[in-house]
Amino acid sequence: MPIDDKQTRQRNDRVTIRTVAAHAGVSVAAVSKVMRNAYGVSEALRAKVTDAIDALxxxxxxxxxxxxxxxFTIGVLLIDIRNPFLPEVIAGVNGVLAPSHYQAMIGVSDARVQLETSLIESMIDYKMDGLILVAPRLPAEIIAKFAVQIPIVAVGYHAAGATAFDTVNADDQRGAEIAVEALLACGYRDIEMLSLGEREGHAVSVVRQREIGFRRAMQRGGLGSSAPIGKIPIASPKREEAMRRFLSRKDRPRAVFCWSDLDAITLLSLAREMNVRVPEDLAVIGYDNSSTAALGLVNLASIDQSGRELGQVATRALISRIEGRSAAEHIFQIPSLVSRNSLVRSRDTEQG
Amino acid sequence: MPIDDKQTRQRNDRVTIRTVAAHAGVSVAAVSKVMRNAYGVSEALRAKVTDAIDALxxxxxxxxxxxxxxxFTIGVLLIDIRNPFLPEVIAGVNGVLAPSHYQAMIGVSDARVQLETSLIESMIDYKMDGLILVAPRLPAEIIAKFAVQIPIVAVGYHAAGATAFDTVNADDQRGAEIAVEALLACGYRDIEMLSLGEREGHAVSVVRQREIGFRRAMQRGGLGSSAPIGKIPIASPKREEAMRRFLSRKDRPRAVFCWSDLDAITLLSLAREMNVRVPEDLAVIGYDNSSTAALGLVNLASIDQSGRELGQVATRALISRIEGRSAAEHIFQIPSLVSRNSLVRSRDTEQG
DNA sequence: CGTTATATGGAGAACGTTCTACAAATCATC
DNA sequence: GATGATTTGTAGAACGTTCTCCATATAACG
Known part of the structure; x- marks a missing residue:
């Protein structure tokens, strides 16, 4: 068998498609066909090949x-791994992928545009089959340019006009409205929003969407069109300073809507420290319904946008795109309110 | 130019090494040499090639x-993305990698051995240059088997005898000792540990190491050799049930050492709910010094093992192994105590 | 000038798959 | 049983790199 000799010559013991073909006594192409379950494979052949695969x-x-x-790999790009919302998205992605033969590889950009770009390029260079970008920082035109090379679904990125890639979002405008409506329903009138500072002014960002929703709901509630929105820097220690300043303001509002649980929870901590009672002196409502918010010690009311579900939906969208769909889809989920003590103190958890 | 024609024929516009070679008027091999900065490249050639690379x-x-x-990619395997300790490790890895030309790709195994195995295999199949496994579930022999195919560093995995791969750990025995010593120093005698249930009995796990340290410190403190260790299941709702049972026990100890902040924080929440005062009725000390523990609302004393540093050290070890080192290294970091109100109430944060 | 060393660039064989053509075998149909 | 349609299997050319030889060109030396 001169053909077999070629095999024996290999010094490396890696089992390749050729090893399998030789062992099963068929051609390389046949093995490949079985692997990709392509058309034109008899049961007999399939059996021979899968046996060889198992054996080797x-x-x-x-x-x-x-x-x-x-x-058969899809790339997931995370802006930041510390925000507890993101792990939920990953869980959703993995959940959908688990029964399929796809696998997820995650890259973390740490919110740096430079790194974000190079990770996306890497993933393309790895010939991954598709990309899920979670809250990317890149402008839509750049993402569209990448989308020519690889199917892309963006999560937490409002670009409803995009034709080159899909988006999956919680309806952030509606979420903010729900928060305001909840505060109004509790009788609060003097309401402010604490939003994110910095120059991430792209209308694509969830933060700006929440601001829009906040403004609209306030206006609809008859509370002036110039509803106040405070800006909190993203990095310590300026972040804490800004919050302390807010808490010690003479004209501090009666209720506050924070753009994210991360901020709301820090605010709660500082309020405790500065003897501002929650919710008696200040009602607080956050966004994300993170696991920390649910802790008895924290008890933060929050808007739930089920990151897990977003991850699932995004993954399904991506797979359908990989498998041929070309028209862009822009999917929205409706968030919901989770009421807790920071909004209004419930009877059964009177402070012990 | 018949050779150039071959280029023009390409329907796809991907810029390959061949495009660059043609544009620079040199051979493919030359470009490759420049890319890998191999020996035998003149300044003139290098300039031509880098110009072409930039232009295209x-x-x-x-x-x-x-x-x-x-x-030039290293794989990082995470057991779970929800544990706030792990993002720190990632941050450390990315920090070391950023200035190099390596990149990290992350896989999440969700603590399932099956998935863990297949992710490791995938990473090998991707021909990644090395792997960092964070708190893997696989037995040491299996990891050793993989280590033949690819350089591996395990983090949070006690296998000091391993010769095929490196390990980087906080000294978990010592960490537990420090916790006990802190409790003893505060005058507590009636101390118990709350550990992790389930069958992850491998001596490799950090949990078991902490148990060993706990026992030793207790014995050294003259508190019997059979120091009690309670087991808490990992999944809800049994987890909470077990904690409630612990909190309502008649013979509940005066102080408790939790194997992880995750458990300690839930315990704190339930204690508040059940009117068990911390630290007056029960002192609590956790492990990991997670960001949640540091919150004013939580104020949990904890053992700090700087995940970031572990990530950095592990990455450096991996790179040195990729670049040729073959003798196994087993590196230890010494953890430290971060004292907070759950251990002993400080004057300036008297309950507001 | 001839001989030998050294520096520089190139040809072309891997690497392990996928996938297009095509050949061979089998089946239908009249 | 001849013809055409269908099914099943194979050869072999990509894919875009790396890297081992080789072929020069230049320098060094007697």
Whole structure:
């Protein structure tokens, strides 16, 4: 068997598609067909091949696959790994992917545009099959440019006009409205929003969307069109300083809507420290319904946008796009309120 | 120019090494040499090639690279993305990698051995250059088997005897000792540990190490050799049930050491709910010094093991291994105590 | 000038897949 | 049983790199 000799010559013991073909006594192409369950494979052939695969413990090389066809990997780009909302999204993605033969690889950009770009490029260079970008910082035109090379779904990124890629979002405008409506229903009138400072002014960001919703709901509630929105810097220690300043203001409002739980929880901590009672002196409502908010010690009312569900929906959208859909989809989920003690103190949890 | 024609024929506009070579008027091999800055490249050639690269915006395909040589990617395997300790490790890894030409790709195993195995295999199949496994569930022999195929550093995994791969750990025995010593110093005698239930009995796990340290410190403190260790299940709702049972026990100890902040914080929440005062009725000390523990509302004393530093050290170890080191290294960091109100109430934060 | 060393660039064979053409075999149909 | 349609399997050319030889060109030396 001169053909077999070629195998024996290999010094490396990696099991390749050729090893399998030789072991099963069929061609390389046949094995490939079985792997990709392509058309034109008899039961007999399939059996022979899968037996050989099992016997040898063959795993196709992802690198080689990527060079030619599918790599069966999708890339997930996370802006930041500390925000407890993001792990939920990942959980959703993994949940949908688990039963399929796709796998997720995650990159963390730490909110740096430079790193974000190079990670996306890497993922393209790896010939990944598709990308899920979670709250990306890049402008829509750049993302559209990448989307020519690879299917992309953006999560937490408002670009309803995009035609080159899909978006999956919680309706952030509506979420903010729900928060305001809840505060109004509790009888609060003197309401302010604490939003994110910095220059991430892109209308695409969830923050700006929440501001829009806040303004609209306030106006609708008859509370002036110039509803006050405070800006909190993102980085310590300026962040804490700004919050302290807010808490010690003479004209501090009666209720506050924070753009994210992360801020709301820090605010709660500082309020306790500065003897501002919540909710008696200040009602607080956050956004994300993170696990920390649910803690008895924290008890923060929050808008739930189910990151897990967003992750699931985004993954399904991406797969359908990988499998051929070309028209852009822009999907919205409706968030909901989770009421807790920071909004109004419930009877059964009177302070112990 | 018949050679150039071959280029023009390409329907796809991807810029490959061949495009660059043609544009610079040199051979493919020359470009490759410049990319890998290999020996035997004149300044003139280098200039021509880098000019062409800049002009065309060329990026080498990672997939193709992986097929032959280095891919300049390292894989990080996370057991769970919800534990706030892990993002810190990632931050450390990314910090060290940022200035280099390496990049990190993260996989999340959700603590499932099956998924963990297949992710490791995928990363190998991608021809990644090395792997950092954070708190893996796999037994040491299996990891050693993988380590033959790819450089591996395990973090939060006690296998000091391993010769095939490196480990980087906080000294978990010592950490537990520090916790006990702190409790003893505060005058508590009636001390118990709340550990993790389930069958993750491998001596490799950080949990078991902390138990050993706890026992030793208790014994050294003259508090019997059979120091009581309670087991808390990992999943809701059994987890909360077990904690409630602990809190309402008649013979509840005066102080408790929790194997992780995650548990300690839930315990704190339930204690508040059940009118058990902390630290007056029960002193609590956790492990990880997570950001939640540091919140004013939570104020949990904890053992700090700087995940960021572990990530940094692990990354440096991995790179040195990739670059040729073959003798195994087992590195330890010494954890430290962060005292907060759950241990002993400080004067300036008397309950508001 | 001839000989040998050294520096520089190039040809072309891997790497492990996918996938297009095509050949061979089998089945239907009249 | 001849013809055409369908099914099943194979050869072999990509894919975009790396890297091992080789072929020059230049320098060094007697």
């Amino acid at each position: 413990g063959y795993r196709p090389s992802r690198a080689a696959r990527g060079l030619r066809g599918r790599s | 915006g060329y990026r080498p395909s990672r997939a193709a690279r992986g097929l032959r040589g280095r891919s």
